[in-house]
Amino acid sequence: MNSSILICGAGVAGLSTAHFLLRAGHAVTVVERSPTFRGGGQAVDVRGVALDVVARMGLLDAVREHRTRLKGMSMLDRDGRELSRNLERTMTGGRFDSGDVEIFRDDLCRLLMQGCGRAELIAGDYATALHDDGAGVDVHFASGTTRRFDLVIGADGLRSRTRRLAFDATDECVVELGAVLALFTAPNTKPLTDWELMYRDEARGVVAYPTIDNRELRVGVGFAADARALRGDEIRQKALVVEHCADLGGDWRTMLDALEAAPQFWFGEIAQVRLPRLHNGRVVLVGDAAYCASPFSGQGTSLALVGAFVLSESLASSGNDFAAAFAHYETRMRPFVDANQGLVDLTRVGPIPDEQMDAAKNGIVLDAA
Numbered sequence: 001m002n003s004s005i006l007i008c009g010a011g012v013a014g015l016s017t018a019h020f021l022l023r024a025g026h027a028v029t030v031v032e033r034s035p036t037f038r039g040g041g042q043a044v045d046v047r048g049v050a051l052d053v054v055a056r057m058g059l060l061d062a063v064r065e066h067r068t069r070l071k072g073m074s075m076l077d078r079d080g081r082e083l084s085r086n087l088e089r090t091m092t093g094g095r096f097d098s099g100d101v102e103i104f105r106d107d108l109c110r111l112l113m114q115g116c117g118r119a120e121l122i123a124g125d126y127a128t129a130l131h132d133d134g135a136g137v138d139v140h141f142a143s144g145t146t147r148r149f150d151l152v153i154g155a156d157g158l159r160s161r162t163r164r165l166a167f168d169a170t171d172e173c174v175v176e177l178g179a180v181l182a183l184f185t186a187p188n189t190k191p192l193t194d195w196e197l198m199y200r201d202e203a204r205g206v207v208a209y210p211t212i213d214n215r216e217l218r219v220g221v222g223f224a225a226d227a228r229a230l231r232g233d234e235i236r237q238k239a240l241v242v243e244h245c246a247d248l249g250g251d252w253r254t255m256l257d258a259l260e261a262a263p264q265f266w267f268g269e270i271a272q273v274r275l276p277r278l279h280n281g282r283v284v285l286v287g288d289a290a291y292c293a294s295p296f297s298g299q300g301t302s303l304a305l306v307g308a309f310v311l312s313e314s315l316a317s318s319g320n321d322f323a324a325a326f327a328h329y330e331t332r333m334r335p336f337v338d339a340n341q342g343l344v345d346l347t348r349v350g351p352i353p354d355e356q357m358d359a360a361k362n363g364i365v366l367d368a369a
């Protein structure tokens, strides 16, 4: 039976789930809280099994075509002097010979959106209450409307409101890892061409790479801090970044000087979502809302893509029994989630070891029963 399904959130998880559910013939509505189906600056990775998911969407060539063009990276010291160079990998994208794809999140979302033509897309609204009466879910929206759906899928990210409404009201499942990540844009004055720069010590990591057209830099700064008190306070967040990088010189200083006026600034506490159950009644979660592994895993996008596929396949193979489908989805995802969340080690100075990444990114068989 085809169902009416509401997906909350139009990121990688929401759009890829919509893609597969539409293909299976469901009536899909996607509601996105942002007023536009937004982009978002960072480069993300499609690795291992997630590449098979993208191939099943028919998007593998397009995704490869839009990959970042980085040709290598330099490790710099705190004054911006080159310590070493690497032509085989970057810190953000991993090994070039792995077949994995690094792509800007907004490019990936634009491609995923192409498969959502038959979905009803609503921007600038969000669910404020869910009432599951066993036969369907009445969803109240911030805009004042109420609609009924057979199923609701929360794909609304780390701080998922769907999750709070449906079963974890106080966000107990969000495990803060005691670090923050700041991401901002800077002019590419040097300029840096298809090349990544990295600095890392026990206390901090800084990475910078250009956009595909090399016009602008994306700079990421990660460090240990409890910044919960700074939520929503951009001025103090920027001040904290500057404070943690006060001793950096050379090109790092030039980039940090651009922070105050940066056109794009994102600041987030690094956290994982560890939920004992991914579903409750007719509501189920996918992507960061369900099992955020944090940007330090480099696997959030792949988890979202694989989760979208496994959830959709579970629904397809369960007839009308959505409860069995959700349980099946959860059972299948759990080891994959554990392996990928286990990649995060904030004390590690270098990249994630290749063997560990290879095992995690391939840690699920898509066609398993």
Ligand SMILES: Cc1cc2nc3c(=O)[nH]c(=O)nc-3n(C[C@H](O)[C@H](O)[C@H](O)COP(=O)(O)OP(=O)(O)OC[C@H]3O[C@@H](n4cnc5c(N)ncnc54)[C@H](O)[C@@H]3O)c2cc1C
Pocket (backbone or CB within 6 Å): 008, 009, 010, 011, 012, 013, 014, 031, 032, 033, 034, 038, 042, 043, 044, 045, 046, 092, 105, 125, 126, 127, 155, 156, 157, 158, 160, 161, 162, 181, 183, 266, 268, 286, 287, 288, 289, 294, 295, 297, 298, 299, 300, 301, 302, 304
């Ligand atoms: C700074 C940063 C760096 C990252 N780096 C990497 C990386 O290097 N490699 C990698 O693979 N991954 C990386 N990730 C993670 C990756 O972006 C996500 O894990 C992945 O895209 C899956 O996201 P998602 O769709 O589940 O959630 P999100 O991308 O968070 O999307 C959620 C969507 O839901 C919307 N929304 C929020 N609340 C509501 C609501 N109540 N109702 C409706 N809509 C709502 C949001 O506006 C958003 O569009 C990074 C993430 C960040 C933030």
